[in-house]
Amino acid sequence: MATSLLSRQLVLSLQQNLRLTAPGCRYVSKAAAKTQVEFEYDGPSMKTEVPGPRSKELTKQLGEIQNVGAINFFCNYEESRGNYLVDVDGNRMLDVYTQISSIPIAHTDLLYSYCAFVNRPALGIMPPENFPEKLAESLLSVAPSGMSRVQTMACGSCSNENAYKAMFIWYRNKERGHNNPSDEDMSSCMINQSPGCPDFSILSFMGGFHGRTMGCLATTHSKAIHKLDVPSFDWPIAPFPKLKYPLEEFTRENAQEEARCLEEVEDLIVQWRQKGRPVAGIVIEPIQAEGGDNHATPDFFKKLRNIARKHGSAFHVDEVQTGGGATGKFWAHEHWGMDDPADIVSFSKKMLTGGYYHKDELQADKAYRIFNTWMGDPENLLEEVTRSGKTLLQGLYQLQDQYPNLLSSARGQGTFCAIDIRDDATRNSILLKARDKGVLLGGCGDRSIRFRPALVFKEYHVHMFLNVFSDVLAEHN
Amino acid sequence: MATSLLSRQLVLSLQQNLRLTAPGCRYVSKAAAKTQVEFEYDGPSMKTEVPGPRSKELTKQLGEIQNVGAINFFCNYEESRGNYLVDVDGNRMLDVYTQISSIPIAHTDLLYSYCAFVNRPALGIMPPENFPEKLAESLLSVAPSGMSRVQTMACGSCSNENAYKAMFIWYRNKERGHNNPSDEDMSSCMINQSPGCPDFSILSFMGGFHGRTMGCLATTHSKAIHKLDVPSFDWPIAPFPKLKYPLEEFTRENAQEEARCLEEVEDLIVQWRQKGRPVAGIVIEPIQAEGGDNHATPDFFKKLRNIARKHGSAFHVDEVQTGGGATGKFWAHEHWGMDDPADIVSFSKKMLTGGYYHKDELQADKAYRIFNTWMGDPENLLEEVTRSGKTLLQGLYQLQDQYPNLLSSARGQGTFCAIDIRDDATRNSILLKARDKGVLLGGCGDRSIRFRPALVFKEYHVHMFLNVFSDVLAEHN
Numbered sequence: 001m002a003t004s005l006l007s008r009q010l011v012l013s014l015q016q017n018l019r020l021t022a023p024g025c026r027y028v029s030k031a032a033a034k035t036q037v038e039f040e041y042d043g044p045s046m047k048t049e050v051p052g053p054r055s056k057e058l059t060k061q062l063g064e065i066q067n068v069g070a071i072n073f074f075c076n077y078e079e080s081r082g083n084y085l086v087d088v089d090g091n092r093m094l095d096v097y098t099q100i101s102s103i104p105i106a107h108t109d110l111l112y113s114y115c116a117f118v119n120r121p122a123l124g125i126m127p128p129e130n131f132p133e134k135l136a137e138s139l140l141s142v143a144p145s146g147m148s149r150v151q152t153m154a155c156g157s158c159s160n161e162n163a164y165k166a167m168f169i170w171y172r173n174k175e176r177g178h179n180n181p182s183d184e185d186m187s188s189c190m191i192n193q194s195p196g197c198p199d200f201s202i203l204s205f206m207g208g209f210h211g212r213t214m215g216c217l218a219t220t221h222s223k224a225i226h227k228l229d230v231p232s233f234d235w236p237i238a239p240f241p242k243l244k245y246p247l248e249e250f251t252r253e254n255a256q257e258e259a260r261c262l263e264e265v266e267d268l269i270v271q272w273r274q275k276g277r278p279v280a281g282i283v284i285e286p287i288q289a290e291g292g293d294n295h296a297t298p299d300f301f302k303k304l305r306n307i308a309r310k311h312g313s314a315f316h317v318d319e320v321q322t323g324g325g326a327t328g329k330f331w332a333h334e335h336w337g338m339d340d341p342a343d344i345v346s347f348s349k350k351m352l353t354g355g356y357y358h359k360d361e362l363q364a365d366k367a368y369r370i371f372n373t374w375m376g377d378p379e380n381l382l383e384e385v386t387r388s389g390k391t392l393l394q395g396l397y398q399l400q401d402q403y404p405n406l407l408s409s410a411r412g413q414g415t416f417c418a419i420d421i422r423d424d425a426t427r428n429s430i431l432l433k434a435r436d437k438g439v440l441l442g443g444c445g446d447r448s449i450r451f452r453p454a455l456v457f458k459e460y461h462v463h464m465f466l467n468v469f470s471d472v473l474a475e476h477n
Numbered sequence: 478m479a480t481s482l483l484s485r486q487l488v489l490s491l492q493q494n495l496r497l498t499a500p501g502c503r504y505v506s507k508a509a510a511k512t513q514v515e516f517e518y519d520g521p522s523m524k525t526e527v528p529g530p531r532s533k534e535l536t537k538q539l540g541e542i543q544n545v546g547a548i549n550f551f552c553n554y555e556e557s558r559g560n561y562l563v564d565v566d567g568n569r570m571l572d573v574y575t576q577i578s579s580i581p582i583a584h585t586d587l588l589y590s591y592c593a594f595v596n597r598p599a600l601g602i603m604p605p606e607n608f609p610e611k612l613a614e615s616l617l618s619v620a621p622s623g624m625s626r627v628q629t630m631a632c633g634s635c636s637n638e639n640a641y642k643a644m645f646i647w648y649r650n651k652e653r654g655h656n657n658p659s660d661e662d663m664s665s666c667m668i669n670q671s672p673g674c675p676d677f678s679i680l681s682f683m684g685g686f687h688g689r690t691m692g693c694l695a696t697t698h699s700k701a702i703h704k705l706d707v708p709s710f711d712w713p714i715a716p717f718p719k720l721k722y723p724l725e726e727f728t729r730e731n732a733q734e735e736a737r738c739l740e741e742v743e744d745l746i747v748q749w750r751q752k753g754r755p756v757a758g759i760v761i762e763p764i765q766a767e768g769g770d771n772h773a774t775p776d777f778f779k780k781l782r783n784i785a786r787k788h789g790s791a792f793h794v795d796e797v798q799t800g801g802g803a804t805g806k807f808w809a810h811e812h813w814g815m816d817d818p819a820d821i822v823s824f825s826k827k828m829l830t831g832g833y834y835h836k837d838e839l840q841a842d843k844a845y846r847i848f849n850t851w852m853g854d855p856e857n858l859l860e861e862v863t864r865s866g867k868t869l870l871q872g873l874y875q876l877q878d879q880y881p882n883l884l885s886s887a888r889g890q891g892t893f894c895a896i897d898i899r900d901d902a903t904r905n906s907i908l909l910k911a912r913d914k915g916v917l918l919g920g921c922g923d924r925s926i927r928f929r930p931a932l933v934f935k936e937y938h939v940h941m942f943l944n945v946f947s948d949v950l951a952e953h954n
Contacts, residue, residue, distance in 0.1 A: 061609035065617060065626055132538035140542060149542055158634060161690040165707050172706040186701040190683070192709035196701070200708050206667070213638040214692030224663040224673070229649040230642050231677050232669035233708065 044438025052089025152355040156348035157211035167281035167314040200280040201235040207291030236268035281314035286332035292445020293418030328386040328414030389414040521915025529566025629832040633825035634688035644758035678712040684768030713745035758791035763809035769922020770895030805863040805891030866891040
């Protein structure tokens with residue numbers, strides 16, 4: 001089967017890549033294949049409200065030590081399988097959210113992700129013998145078009161932070177015309193001053209989310225609570241197109257909206273250059289996820305990429321949430337159909353390790369074939385994602401027609417789908433009611449629900465979800 | 478034995494803490510105790526120069542994919558044991574550096590650290606059942622004096638980034654007099670502007686190293702190459718005392734130097750407040766590690782802590798390198814002998830997970846007993862570190878007397894020792910020659926060698942090292 005094949009190959013390859021060939025890890029990988037074949041539950045099963053009494057008790061205990069504001073409930077990961085998450089009160093829920101899309105294939109994989117982080121000094125300074133080979137077999141075999149180099153990192157924020165640094169360094173060397181910093185560069189950077197620490201900027205988009213460390217945070221604009229009280233950089237922020245869905249029905253209005261945003265991008269680049277803070281790079285998500293599952297057309301991204309090229313700014317596509325197959329292609333930016341879609345592509349989460357791909361300006365572009373040796377028979381898996389996604393989106397369209405006062409703007413690529421709810425309060429009530437019926441959903445933006453199932457989410461899981469969702473909506477109409 | 482007891486308890490406790498109770502991990506922990514008892518090598522054994530032909534070949538391969546400038550050689554981690562690192566060419570080296578102190582107890586532990594990182598969304602939103610209990614048993618049982626709360630993080634940079642954010646938020650709420658942001662706060666922060674993103678600063682020290690993400694990097698001042706071409710914040714940077722060693726012999730001069738630095742700290746705090754960029758926090762390492770193993774006296778730190786309190790700035794002690802036992806105390810700041818040494822203490826590396834402890838201003842201070850339930854019989858282990866460290870430092874003093882033109886400023890706490898070499902070129906030559914003889918050392922600062930052995934580095938390892946080091950020095954005199 002494609003799924004278990006993919007899962008096994010992915011895990012084996014990454015484990016070997018990361019030197020997890022210790023007995024324990026071989027064991028885990030064997031358990032994986034077995035679990036996925038044998039242990040899928042029949043459906044949700046609810047014993048208590050959620051959070052149940054045990055979760056509440058544990059939240060109270062943890063509250064003595066840490067802030068527990070973000071905690072939903074406590075999990076029993078050992079009992080969680082495939083598309084189902086089991087909590088400490090014995091509730092089994094169909095998981096259409098997978099902890100913001102951080103579980104690559106299925107719940108059993110969560111165990112692997114504990115093992116997948118890497119000791120950075122070891123890899124950077126004294127890597128294990130099979131590191132180059134495994135890197136080539138795994139990460140490079142799915143490299144985005146036009147990219148032949150990959151830099152691995154421990155987490156999503158670090159991936160973006162380091163991608164930004166790479167763009168700054170590239171831009172400065174371009175400005176210098178050579179790679180040799182002056183003595184003044186070297187001494188001024190030690191005290192945070194220019195020219196050593198130049199006044200460069202990264203252009204980002206309102207509604208974007210790129211992480212919470214201070215560099216990333218300066219480009220994150222999804223929720224105030226992420227940014228409040230933290231000093232930031234004076235960097236330009238462009239509007240992201242506010243499109244009408246379904247995109248096919250509003251092509252003219254949407255094209256106007258996209259043109260408006262692109263014009264603003266160019267204006268900002270010129271303004272910031274005049275301010276003495278030139279835009280070294282542009283960072284964007286192929287689908288703004290945290291910000292509300294906001295889509296734009298391939299035409300928008302093509303033109304944006306051209307604007308970056310025209311003004312000499314690097315173009316950074318953040319695929320931390322969208323990469324890994326959920327959109328029906330391995331990288332969401334493949335939907336744009338470009339040979340040279342980006343200068344930098346960052347990833348994390350589903351890839352089990354973080355990092356970024358980048359072009360090597362000094363090397364001739366070499367196009368790596370996507371899905372070459374890594375993935376066994378992945379076309380089947382992505383076909384399945386495409387099929388489940390289509391069923392899901394059609395179901396959402398139907399419900400939207402049925403409840404026009406409640407639902408709007410159903411949208412998606414693959415199973416990476418979302419829909420808007422009348423208002424924030426109704427959205428949150430729907431999330432809770434669905435959970436009480438054993439379906440785990442997540443919100444994004446002001447009033448959206450986002451769907452982030454595992455890659456093994458099949459059509460019958462879609463129908464199971466749609467039935468529950470339909471019941472919940474009836475209660476809110 | 479204390480060492481294997483500590484190791485087993487630490488690993489078991491952290492594994493359970495991090496939900497690594499899968500079969501694989503139990504297996505690893507059993508292997509640990511066995512390995513440490515049975516598999517310590519007799520001494521170094523060199524087959525080729527380092528890097529040998531296999532390492533060179535692999536470096537070439539990896540160079541096609543990544544920047545390999547930092548790579549020393551490729552390792553065979555399966556054959557590495559206790560204090561010995563084995564490379565892919567079969568060279569076995571006594572490791573007095575442990576990859577910048579990132580291996581907690583011994584080389585066998587490196588395997589664990591692969592497993593010790595955690596899936597953050599899972600822990601923050603849906604933690605496993607035993608999380609509160611294990612957190613209390615492990616990390617909280619070694620909490621610094623006066624601290625009852627701990628926030629776990631995936632890596633050292635993230636730990637410091639988030640500690641800075643915590644200080645900014647704390648400072649801003651203090652300034653407001655309450656925790657309720659205004660509408661203007663909420664809207665201005667979305668576009669990176671004050672008052673939502675206030676112009677606060679963190680005071681750091683020249684020579685300090687706190688990480689490489691952009692917030693951390695603004696407080697890092699050890700090497701230009703870390704900072705070059707990356708935009709930064711206009712934050713104050715104070716001089717770190719340049720003391721003469723041994724400290725006991727230069728008390729008067731050193732006290733003057735420390736007084737000068739403290740005066741500068743106060744001046745900077747006042748200046749930056751007048752500039753409209755008040756100092757929300759002060760960050761410092763108990764021993765500046767990356768910057769050259771620069772020590773200061775307990776008196777300096779006590780006075781600095783008082784200055785922070787006087788001016789209302791948070792006091793952040795970065796123990797990412799110094800925490801975990803190498804100085805002969807679990808936290809290096811315990812050498813200061815204070816009840817209330819800090820507001821925030823960050824950690825990583827040896828603790829197997831990253832994060833920071835912090836005071837809870839809203840709770841009555843509760844003093845957790847250090848080394849309570851976590852560590853079995855840790856006093857013996859720390860006694861051993863103290864004993865090995867003393868032997869090491871005495872040996873360095875003797876060599877310094879013997880080679881006054883070559884060596885100076887031997888210094889250390891526990892086995893966390895360093896010595897200065899005549900110049901950079903000689904230092905680097907000594908590092909290479911020692912490696913050729915099977916002893917792995919590391920540099921720091923302009924011309925220092927730093928010693929960062931594992932906690933199982935015993936007196937006979939010290940003598941083995943001193944013999945080789947003595948031979949190498951004779952070649953350079």
